[in-house]
Amino acid sequence: MMCGGPSATQPATAEIQVIADQVKSQLEEKENKKFPVFKAMEFKRQLVAGTNYFIKVHVGNDDFMHLRVFQSLPHENKPPTLANYQTNKAKHDELAYF
Template identity: 75%
Template sequence: MLCGAPSGPQPATAETQHIAEQVKSQLEEKENKKFPVFDAVEFKSQVVAGTNFFIKVHIGDNHFVHLRVFRSLPHENKPLSLSDYQINKAKDDELTYF
């Protein structure tokens, strides 16, 4: 993987699900709604001064959301942050940089 270039899409892992769950409350607050289903299905990562994770999350029925989550470098000791998100996504929508 090139530094700065996002990885190719990969199936979500237990770590990806854990990352998504850690920012779920941030998304719920921004959208002013609860998501009873919140299953990470796919992700890409991008190494910057930390790591950006682009995660496709199933939120019920045929509805998906794309998250961009930033994980700072370990020595900074900062929590994960929801940098951006896209709602109204479909299962087949490509996970792209946003």
Template identity: 75%
Template sequence: MMCGGTSATKPATAEIQEIADKVRCEVEAKENKRFPEFKAVEYKSQVVAGMNFFIKVHTGDDNFMHLRVFQSLPHENKPLTLSNYQTNKGKHDELTFF
């Protein structure tokens, strides 16, 4: 990983799924809909003053979205923050900084 850049794309882990699950309600509220599925499939991370996670989430059928979630440093004891998200993504759309 280059300094300030994102990591290579990696398959989602249980920890990444847990992060996606924690912001699901907020995404559904902003989109004013419930997703039949919300499965993290891959992710990238970026070290900042904490960690940014870029997560590709399968939301049912051929629908995907990209999430950017910020995790503060452990000593700050702050909740995860949904920084941004993108809808209308496909299975093969690359995770990029947004």
């Protein structure tokens, strides 16, 4: 995959669910609410100095959120961070760079 451009959208994997779970508390703090459902559905990956993950997450009912999670390079040994997110998304909304 080339550096810079995001990958095609792919179905979420167990690895992506782990990444989403690692930033769930950051999102809950920002939104000031708990998400009993937090299921990663699909994702895009963008290689930068580290990796940006764009993850569509089902948060209950017909509600979805798009997360941008930054994972630094392995040697930096840092947990993923929630860089940005979008609320009020629907199941069919396309994951786009934000």
